[in-house]
Every structure is written in structure tokens, then in C-alpha cells.
């Protein structure tokens with residue numbers, strides 16, 4: 493089985509993928525960006541992919557949410573992964589020489605306080621590990637990457653400062669995506685709801701269906717339709733599986749309201 497993830501080596505995605513997929517014989521498909529992972533699965537270059545969808549400090553990873561909107565994909569698992577971000581510089585570089593930090597946007601955002609206090613400039617890369625690789629290759633003492641301990645070891649960089657994220661209790665939620673709608677037997681469900689029309693109270697009428705049926709929501713996110721300002725798709729994740737009668741009832745009611753409902757998946761959580 494081919495599984496796509498965000499590379500290069502030393503990324504958090506790689507660590508999550510290697511720790512989650514332990515049993516089967518896997519052919520890994522390493523991608524240069526999160527969008528490339530989504531496209532690899534969408535285009536059938538890989539059967540499955542693993543992508544970050546939410547971080548406890550920074551919130552939703554929009555590129556992933558938008559990828560789920562535009563590619564016909566399903567979610568078959570969620571993985572909660574602890575994330576410690578470190579400042580990685582060339583061996584022997586003085587921390588006081590560092591003027592700029594490089595990383596993927598969500599990692600930079602998770603370290604906003606540190607970056608502001610240290611008055612550092614920022615530059616975006618497509619992954620934490622590509623930033624670490626660039627620091628190594630460019631041999632610059634005035635820049636540092638924000639990346640993992642694994643990346644420090646791999647690229648022979650020193651940890652100039654450890655755990656620089658705004659909160660030490662930091663987790664990223666990854667989802668396993670696939671083109672095939674295989675397993676639908678989990679205890680959580682992700683729905684994508686596009687309201688049939690824009691009228692006052694439309695979101696509250698949708699949410700009322702869940703509260704009336706005592707369905708607890710674990711995540712709600714809106715993404716613009718990109719067609720008209722003020723129009724949205726809503727991601728709603730519930731604490732109930734698709735097999736439960738109250739979930740079936742909720743979907744039937746929402747469909748009767750003529751909202752567009754896509755079941756993205758019903759899956760279990762793995763804590764790594």
C-alpha cells in the first residue's frame with residue numbers, strides 16, 4: 493500500500509506516519525507540500541495520505557480543510573500527536589546572532605510569542621524539515637529553523653532553544669485520508685455541510701439539530717466557498733459514530749432541509 497506524507501525526512505508528519513502505520517508493508521510517497529499529499533491521494537498516486545488538520549495553539553490547518561473540500565476524499569482515522577518545537581541553528585552558532593526563523597506557517601504561528609519577544613523575522617517553508625535542511629545547506633549562522641528534535645539529529649543542527657511553542661501542552665491532530673470510502677465504523681463523524689441558502693439563523697438551525705438529538709460536537713470550522721464574500725462551508729465533527737441512530741436521524745433531518753451534506757468519515761482516534 494502506498495501512503496503519502498509531507499517530507500523531507502524529519503517532519504512531524506513523517507514521525508506520525510511511521511508511528512501510526514506499523515503493521516502493513518508500506519511504500520512511502522514523500523511529498524513536498526501538504527497540498528501535494530492531498531493531490532497524491534486525490535489522483536490515485538497513493539492509496540492513503542496523512543495530513544495535519546488542527547493544532548491546539550494555531551487551530552485549523554486551512555490548506556488541509558480546503559483540500560478536503562476540493563478533492564473527493566474521505567477521513568478514515570485521526571491521530572493526536574504531541575508537538576515540541578525547537579529552535580535549530582548551525583552547530584557552534586551563537587543564539588544572539590540569529591535574526592530570522594524559517595519554518596512552515598503553522599509552526600511559526602505556534603511560536604508567535606517567542607518570535608515576537610526575540611524580534612525575529614520569519615520566512616515560510618513547506619515543512620519544518622525543509623526549513624531545517626535549508627539552514628544546514630545554506631550554512632548561515634544568522635538564521636534558525638523551527639523544527640523537531642528528529643530534524644536536529646538528522647541535519648546535524650544544534651538545539652539553540654527547546655520548546656519554544658506558546659504552550660508546552662501542544663498537540664497536532666492529523667487525519668488519514670483516502671480516496672476510497674472504506675471504513676465508516678468509528679466513534680466520531682466528520683460532516684461537511686453547505687447550507688442550501690443563506691438566511692438569518694441558518695447556522696443555528698443546523699446546530700439545533702445536533703443539540704436536540706444530544707449529539708456533542710468536537711470541532712466546527714467554516715471555510716469560505718470562495719465564490720462570494722460571506723458564504724461558507726461548515727465542517728462539523730461529532731462525538732458519535734455514523735452507526736448510531738441519532739446520527740442517522742440528524743443527517744436525514746439536515747437533508748430534509750435541503751442542505752448539502754457530505755459524510756467525510758466515521759473514524760477512531762489514536763493518541764501517539
Ligand SMILES: O=C(O)C(=O)C[C@]1(C(=O)O)C=C[C@@H](O)C=C1
Pocket residue numbers: 498502503504505506544547553575596598599618619620621664
Ligand atoms: O512541517 C512538518 O513537520 C509537518 O509535519 C507539518 C506540521 C503542520 O503543518 O501542522 C505538523 C505538525 C506541527 O504542527 C508542525 C508542522
